[in-house]
Amino acid sequence: MKKLLFLGAVCVISCASFSAITPQISYETWDMPNGMKPMGVMGVHARMDFNDWSYGGISLLSAVAGQDVGGFFAFTYDIGLQHDIAHHFFWDIGGRVGGGGGHATPVGDGLFYEPYAGLGYHFADWRAEIYYSYVRFVYGSINSDQVGFALTLPIHFFETKPNTTSENYIAALTKAYFPQDNAQTTDQTKITDSMQFLGIELGHFFSQQLFLFFDFSGAMHGNHNGYAEELLGAGYRFPLFGTSKLFGLMKMALGSGGGGAVDTGSGFIVHPALGLEYQFAKAWGAEIDVGYLNAPSGNFSAYDATLLLKYYFSKADSPEDQKKWRARFFNQTYFNPRNEANEINPTMQLLGAAIDYFFLPNFYVVGETAFAYIGKNTGGYFSGMVGPGIQSKNLGSTHLALFGETLIGAAGGAGLSIGDGALIEPRAGLLYYVNPSWGFQVAVGDLIAFKGDFQSVTLSSGIFGMIP
Numbered sequence: 001m002k003k004l005l006f007l008g009a010v011c012v013i014s015c016a017s018f019s020a021i022t023p024q025i026s027y028e029t030w031d032m033p034n035g036m037k038p039m040g041v042m043g044v045h046a047r048m049d050f051n052d053w054s055y056g057g058i059s060l061l062s063a064v065a066g067q068d069v070g071g072f073f074a075f076t077y078d079i080g081l082q083h084d085i086a087h088h089f090f091w092d093i094g095g096r097v098g099g100g101g102g103h104a105t106p107v108g109d110g111l112f113y114e115p116y117a118g119l120g121y122h123f124a125d126w127r128a129e130i131y132y133s134y135v136r137f138v139y140g141s142i143n144s145d146q147v148g149f150a151l152t153l154p155i156h157f158f159e160t161k162p163n164t165t166s167e168n169y170i171a172a173l174t175k176a177y178f179p180q181d182n183a184q185t186t187d188q189t190k191i192t193d194s195m196q197f198l199g200i201e202l203g204h205f206f207s208q209q210l211f212l213f214f215d216f217s218g219a220m221h222g223n224h225n226g227y228a229e230e231l232l233g234a235g236y237r238f239p240l241f242g243t244s245k246l247f248g249l250m251k252m253a254l255g256s257g258g259g260g261a262v263d264t265g266s267g268f269i270v271h272p273a274l275g276l277e278y279q280f281a282k283a284w285g286a287e288i289d290v291g292y293l294n295a296p297s298g299n300f301s302a303y304d305a306t307l308l309l310k311y312y313f314s315k316a317d318s319p320e321d322q323k324k325w326r327a328r329f330f331n332q333t334y335f336n337p338r339n340e341a342n343e344i345n346p347t348m349q350l351l352g353a354a355i356d357y358f359f360l361p362n363f364y365v366v367g368e369t370a371f372a373y374i375g376k377n378t379g380g381y382f383s384g385m386v387g388p389g390i391q392s393k394n395l396g397s398t399h400l401a402l403f404g405e406t407l408i409g410a411a412g413g414a415g416l417s418i419g420d421g422a423l424i425e426p427r428a429g430l431l432y433y434v435n436p437s438w439g440f441q442v443a444v445g446d447l448i449a450f451k452g453d454f455q456s457v458t459l460s461s462g463i464f465g466m467i468p
Contacts, residue, residue: 021057021467022047023155023202023214025232028133028148032066033106033141040065040266042256044214044230045078047152053083058329058353059096060216062230062256063105063267068186070258070267070298073228073382074100074112075351075371077329088122092129099351099371101140101379102226102259102413103186108139110372110379116148125154140379155204155212167205168313169285170357172367172386173217174198175306177293184299185261191300195222198384198410199229200367201308211235213251216369218384218410218421224260225421226412228382231255231271240276249275249287257295259380260412260421265298273306285310311357326356328441330462332370337456339376339415348375348414352460356389364389366405378414385409385425399433403443419451425458438465 026043042064047057056079063072080094095115101107118131129150136143155168175197183191199217206212212234219227233253240246253271258264273291280286287308294301334348352370359365367386372378387407394401405428410421429443445458 021156022049022152024150024152026148026150028146029065030135030142030146031144032069033143036069036104037067038065039063039067039069039072039105041072042230042232043150044232045150047078054081055079055094059098060230061100063102063258064256065266065268068104068265069102070256070264070295071102071226071228071260071262071380072100072105072258072267073102073230073256073371073380074098074110075353075369075382076100076114077351080116082120090120090122090127091118092120092131093117099373099379101137101381103380105379106141107137107379108141109374109377110137110381111139111374112137112142118148118150120150127152137379153204153212167203167211169201169203169310170313170355171201171203171215171287171308171310172199172365173201173215173306173308175217175304177222177302177304180301180303182299182301184263186263187261188263188299191224191262193222195219195224195227195302197229198386198408200384200386201310203235203310205237209237211237213253215253216384218382218412219260220410220422221420224262224412225410225418226380227258227260227262228384228412229255229257229269231257231269233271237277245279247277247279249273249277249289251275251289251291257293258298263299264295267295268297269293269295271304273304275306277310283312285312324358325467326358326364326464327467328354328356328368328462328464330354330370330441330460333459334375334447334456335458337375337414338417338454340417340452341415342417342453345376345414345416348372348378348381350381350383352383352462362391362393364391366407368407372414375414381411381413381416383409383411383423385423391431394433399439401431401433402428403431403441404428405443417452417454418449419454422450423454424448424450427458427460429460431464436466438463440464 024045061074063069076096076098078096099110116133120129177195197217201215203213231253235251257269275289277287289306332350350370354368372381385407389405391403427445433439
């Protein structure tokens with residue numbers, strides 16, 4: 001299975017010169033075993049068209065409806081074929097494979113696959129599709145076939161178009177939740193401590209004022225490791241005091257949240273917010289938001305404060321800035337992971353993706369996430385890490401380069417002894433460039449929990465590609 005996942009990643013990168021990334025959202029309902037209510041699953045997909053008939057990408061799936069399934073998340077690699085039929089119609093066939101789970105979902109170690117076939121229609125820049133799919137968790141008991149719906153948005157991330165009103169941005173974020181009186185865990189214990197998060201946000205402006213955004217974040221402090229959120233929202237930006245640097249923001253997001261024994265019911269959450277943004281450089285901005293989160297079908301609500309550091313692609317200094325982004329797809333192995341009973345679990349396997357931004361030719365910042373698919377009851381374990389990296393020039397006349405990174409972040413699930421969820425991982429590795437656009441990587445790290453007894457040597461191997 002690891003070979004299959006790796007070959008899929010190779011195909012994703014080697015078949016494409018990294019075209020612009022196009023987002024897609026989907027919804028489907030999975031039949032659940034053991035008399036559980038069906039689970040509604042929202043998908044956020046990053047699609048890359050290799051050519052007119054093939055594509056690949058990655059997906060993040062999460063629960064938004066069902067019986068106490070808040071906290072279900074999954075990550076997949078996707079690949080497919082598509083072709084126009086007539087009169088704006090097209091057919092689509094493909095599949096995804098990955099890892100996921102969470103809370104009470106019977107997913108076993110987390111490994112699953114989902115083939116699908118569908119019929120779609122082009123609406124100018126938008127694409128809508130209805131499809132049939134089959135989901136099977138290899139070591140669990142979820143086996144479901146269903147009809148789903150998907151909408152491809154007219155957005156292309158990582159494009160640099162100076163002097164246009166359309167903007168894309170990526171942001172690193174940190175936030176704190178302050179639970180309200182109704183907040184409780186799944187065993188009905190009251191939640192009183194604040195929760196701190198790390199995450200990432202992507203956004204697209206359709207005009208100078210209106211924008212869409214997506215963010216994903218995980219808890220790293222507050223005794224609720226494993227809690228995570230996936231949010232989709234819309235916002236309105238307006239200038240303040242007649243300046244071109246200071247803006248007010250109104251944001252409204254819907255999505256999925258759960259895990260860490262936080263009672264979010266079905267996982268569906270609502271999050272309105274107000275904010276201020278100061279654009280301190282041509283392509284950079286700092287934003288602070290205050291908001292309120294509510295899980296209508298659970299017992300959790302909280303006020304929150306969020307700080308974001310934003311980079312705008314369309315305001316880059318030159319087209320050369322477009323070459324500063326790199327994507328990586330990898331398999332990660334945890335050796336001798338220690339659980340909360342102070343026992344050593346079997347080796348864990350995770351599927352992940354990372355994105356790097358080079359702010360200098362040999363220095364970069366990285367954000368990555370990984371989800372478990374093999375191990376001991378690992379379904380639902382995930383990690384999200386950020387940090388700086390350094391890379392050497394090619395070694396002599398070879399295609400090899402060295403790199404090193406120090407990442408911090410959050411993780412949770414699988415009963416591992418990681419305390420609040422905060423982790424640090426120094427890492428060193430080797431890159432092999434097949435050509436200037438893509439190549440292979442291998443790295444060794446030491447993953448350590450700030451609290452708890454968890455410490456694991458990690459081995460990551462995969463493939464990378466420059467964007468675009």
